[in-house]
Amino acid sequence: MAFSASRDAKTTIACPNCADKLHITRTCHEVFMRCPSCKAEFPLQKYIKQADDAMESFLENVYCNRI
Numbered sequence: 001m002a003f004s005a006s007r008d009a010k011t012t013i014a015c016p017n018c019a020d021k022l023h024i025t026r027t028c029h030e031v032f033m034r035c036p037s038c039k040a041e042f043p044l045q046k047y048i049k050q051a052d053d054a055m056e057s058f059l060e061n062v063y064c065n066r067i
């Protein structure tokens with residue numbers, strides 16, 4: 001079993017470059033949006049206002065896991 005699910009979630013937000021669905025991803029220190037197709041990355045702030053259920057539950061986990 002992989003633990004990648006807790007670090008990366010598919011959202012319903014379309015990539016502005018290629019229209020594939022963006023993923024929300026976190027590293028140790030930050031959370032951002034990325035596109036698996038064209039490899040573009042976007043700041044979370046740009047999309048936080050249109051956050052969908054996948055993003056909201058992902059962010060809840062991020063904040064719960066913070067030390």
Ligand SMILES: [Zn+2]
Pocket residue numbers: 015016017018019020035036037038039040
């Ligand atoms: Zn893209």
